[in-house]
Amino acid sequence: MTVLIVLAFVLGLTSPGFAQPPDTVGVVTEIKPGRGRVEVKSSGAADWRPAGPLSALRAGDAIRATDDAVAVVLLAGGRGTRRIDAAASPVVLDTAGAGDSGSQKARTLVAQSLRFLSLTTKEAPKGVLATRGGAPPPIVLSPRQAFVRPAPLTFEWVGGARARYTVRLTGPAGIVFERDVVGGRLAYPDGAPALQPDAQYTIEVRTEGRAPQTATFQVLAAERARDIDRDLAELDAMLGPGATSSTAIVRAGYLAERGLFHDAREIVVGALRNDPDQAALYLLLANIYDRTGLRAQAAEAYAEAEFLTMEKPR
Structure with missing residues (x-):
């Protein structure tokens, strides 16, 4: 059984569908639409479209917010995050270069987190059966x-x-x-x-x-666990003080990318206590549930993320 778990994790990372998009320069880690909208436009495209939580952005893509809507983009290359509001819109993403924040190791860790985040599934699993009445099984x-x-x-x-x-x-x-x-x-x-x-x-x-x-x-083996602890300390030093949803998403993405779904879920659930209206947190939680075989819980989290990103009546 140990071999099966390890193989499932390794194959998940090396399968063709898991390769990181080569030109991802940022991921939308926070969206608060309020009475407005957050929209993106692909490089060379004419039309704007709604931005989704954990959307991957490529060089030349643009993002904007209207009215009181706010978004946060995690930038590749150790460049931190960027807040997008109506006053700062639109913002065109440039090619990821090395930022001043953190060590090369920390920038690599952020890139690995971005890989997981940029490849999250954005739609609910199909064919989830409804739970019958009565007490649920203790899944x-x-x-x-x-x-x-x-x-x-x-x-x-x-x-x-x-x-x-x-x-x-x-x-x-x-x-x-x-x-x-x-x-x-x-x-x-x-x-x-x-x-x-x-x-x-x-x-x-x-x-x-x-x-x-x-x-x-x-x-985990003891040495591998110590490596994870050191990596998290590097990430924390780079991300700086203060607990934000984006910080939690970076840490959880790093852990989930390594198959530490228990630790990743704990971080996301804790962040939701402080920011219960953050769609990106629910979407990340849905992906953690989906990858651990909890399709019904994944569908519920996907539905919550979708509801939170719906345009509100003006």
Whole structure:
């Protein structure tokens, strides 16, 4: 099973559809349409069209905002972000050159995050079945089909706030722990054996009247986890102080590009608490769900992103 997870991740990065568009110079990381519109125009085109969250921009493309609409574009080459409003419109994107912000390593990390963000799916998955009435099965939301760093985890599943569940974690040596809990979350229990680097685990969640639900995840090797921590520190130093939606999207994009969907989801969900009307965050969350096999949750997040980018009545 470990081999299958690793292969699925590697093949996902090397498949023809995953290659980064070679001339991407920016990605729209924030859109707040307000009473106006955010629009883009491709280089050489005559017409403007609505800008979508996480849209990839190429050299020569233009972006504009009207009325009180605002957008933020993450620029390639370590050039930071650019705020687009009506007063600053239109803005034509030029070829990505090296910026003054951060080290070469940090600029490379941003480019890798841009690769994931620019290739996010912008449409909801097809053929998602509606959930029947009654209590939903305890589908594991996170971690699932992901690498995780060897640190305490919080397990989450689809669950009612007052419903009772039995959670079992199994590792290479057998059962790690089993707990009875109320609600849809469980922090890694105090006193439970530590997660072992480079090992695969399975979480199983059971509740009365529903089929047990399972998900697997793999703990990174210790050195790889330290590399990730160093990369995140480089990104933070480049992005500067202050937590913004764009900052969260860059960090989550970097993690998701490496298959760390659990960590990426945590960042996105946390950012949504501070910026609940940000369509790009919902679109990124939808892609994380889609890549971990949660098609129904992905469809809900896609729908929320689409609603937030709809033009409001004047």
